[in-house]
Amino acid sequence: MFNIKDIGLYYKKTKEKVKDFLLSDNCKESLIFLFFFIISFGFWLLQTLKNDYEADFHIPVRLKNVPDNVVLTSGPPAQLAVRLKDKGTVLVNYMFANKFYPVNIDFNAYKGHNGHARIAGKELTDPINGQLKSSTQLVSIMPDTLEFIYTEGKGKKLPVRLHGSLSTDPLHYITDTIFTPDSVMVYAPPQIGDTLEWASTEFTQFTNLSDTAEKEVNLRPIKGVKYVPELVRMKLPTDIITEKTVEVPLKGAGFPPDKILRTFPAKVTVTFQIGLNRFRDVVPEDFIIEIPYNELLNDTTDRYKVKMKSYPPGISHLRIAPEEIDYLIEQTHDH
Numbered sequence: 001m002f003n004i005k006d007i008g009l010y011y012k013k014t015k016e017k018v019k020d021f022l023l024s025d026n027c028k029e030s031l032i033f034l035f036f037f038i039i040s041f042g043f044w045l046l047q048t049l050k051n052d053y054e055a056d057f058h059i060p061v062r063l064k065n066v067p068d069n070v071v072l073t074s075g076p077p078a079q080l081a082v083r084l085k086d087k088g089t090v091l092v093n094y095m096f097a098n099k100f101y102p103v104n105i106d107f108n109a110y111k112g113h114n115g116h117a118r119i120a121g122k123e124l125t126d127p128i129n130g131q132l133k134s135s136t137q138l139v140s141i142m143p144d145t146l147e148f149i150y151t152e153g154k155g156k157k158l159p160v161r162l163h164g165s166l167s168t169d170p171l172h173y174i175t176d177t178i179f180t181p182d183s184v185m186v187y188a189p190p191q192i193g194d195t196l197e198w199a200s201t202e203f204t205q206f207t208n209l210s211d212t213a214e215k216e217v218n219l220r221p222i223k224g225v226k227y228v229p230e231l232v233r234m235k236l237p238t239d240i241i242t243e244k245t246v247e248v249p250l251k252g253a254g255f256p257p258d259k260i261l262r263t264f265p266a267k268v269t270v271t272f273q274i275g276l277n278r279f280r281d282v283v284p285e286d287f288i289i290e291i292p293y294n295e296l297l298n299d300t301t302d303r304y305k306v307k308m309k310s311y312p313p314g315i316s317h318l319r320i321a322p323e324e325i326d327y328l329i330e331q332t333h334d335h
Contacts, residue, residue: 239275
């Protein structure tokens with residue numbers, strides 16, 4: 001193993017070798033050659049860059065002042081390809097130092113009655129030249145014609161729905177899916193907008209959740225449809241799964257006045273899974289089990305399979321015990 005003295009000795013020897021190399025004749029000759037090579041290259045580069053050249057650049061395009069009720073079915077290109085001519089030094093400066101600002105196109109200045117707007121490239125020369133040096137020549141603009149197609153669709157409010165896959169670990173479950181906002185304005189041509197019933201999110205996946213999750217999600221794009229806003233916040237509250245058991249009485253339904261139902265047992269046990277936060281809120285009265293008279297008339301076994309008529313939302317894995325009960329229909333003495 002190395003100790004401190006070994007490391008210090010190794011460092012000292014290495015330092016002496018580097019020093020001897022730097023003071024050697026070979027090193028001096030190499031450094032002199034490298035120095036003059038760099039100087040020569042610099043002079044050659046400066047001389048070369050004094051000549052005129054042409055080079056291609058890209059300038060962003062922005063369509064501004066688009067009303068909320070306008071849907072762009074085909075927008076202008078995101079950028080223009082321009083060819084510039086100038087001395088090499090100027091073009092290099094554009095490449096590395098200058099950042100071109102977007103060329104802004106005012107929607108209101110070009111909108112037409114047929115929903116199809118065209119802009120000749122030469123109309124954009126002024127905002128482009130305004131960013132160039134006086135010596136620079138604008139050789140060409142591509143595309144030479146810009147266009148955008150739009151429709152003034154009538155907006156309607158639609159609820160937001162999740163498009164995705166959600167799962168939790170075995171001890172939790174998702175109690176709700178909350179969107180903020182829970183609905184958005186949708187603008188589209190009538191032939192598209194009339195078919196929409198909700199706004200779906202882009203496919204979103206959560207797996208093995210054990211705690212409340214929040215995420216901003218985009219709405220799933222549809223050609224010819226514009227959402228306002230295009231981004232919503234999704235919240236997925238979770239709760240711990242627990243089990244609860246209650247006793248629920250059995251009730252007859254649709255019995256004539258002169259008949260009564262007796263069941264054995266009179267109550268059944270209902271077991272279910274529910275979130276810990278709602279454990280105390282769910283009571284036996286929230287469950288209704290009815291035995292219809294007309295079903296018993298067609299029964300020949302004197303046993304009835306219990307069916308749950310209604311139960312509170314948010315519970316799962318509901319089980320009834322016993323599943324079948326004995327019953328007796330008695331004639332009352334008053335009739």
